[in-house]
Amino acid sequence: MNLRKIIREILNESFENEIMVFHGGNIESSKDYEEGFPIYVSPSRSQAREYAKGNEGRVNGYVLDKNKIASEEKAREVIKKLGINPISSEWTVDDSSLYELIDDRFEQHINKKDVDRLFNDLEKLGYEGVEFMDADIKTGNKYINNMVIFNPKKTLYRGNF
DSSP states (O other): OOHHHHHHHHHHHHHTTEEEEEEEESOOSGGGOOTTOOEEEBSOHHHHHHHHHHHTOEEEEEEEEGGGEEOHHHHHHHHHHHTOOOSSTTOOSTTSOHHHHHOTTSTTOOOHHHHHHHHHHHHHTTOSEEEEEEOOTTTOOSOEEEEEESOHHHHGGGOOO
16 A cells, blocks of 8 residues: 555545534634533635624634534424424424524524523534524525534634634
8 A cells, every 4th residue: 555545544534524614703712612602603614704794703613523413303303302492482393494493583593491401412412513504694595504513612622724
């Protein structure tokens, strides 16, 4: 086996489960993460750039283990298991996007206690975050996957790019 092939195999093993994500906001260093306050990240640097403009911040990049990011379907399973419903009786979990449920800026959001319960249950299952379909901030279409990281103080130590 030649050296190039050995290096390629080592690199593939090292990075196989990793994903690069970006946060656009006013976080300068890991000291800015607050315990118990999740942050939103995107695999799209351009999405993070748009959020950074709106937040008058900068774009930070991180490496995450993609096996520790729950799917939206997994999060919905946990929501149903816990019996969580939106605060407004005009909405149901099924007519709401996951990001609308966990973000209190939307009228169909769930309460903070239930968001904490959801994130805690997902953490107990070994997840550090959840991926969800979101609105593309540039186009307004709901065709981009973003993520929420439950405890960035613990999770986003891996690097800042």
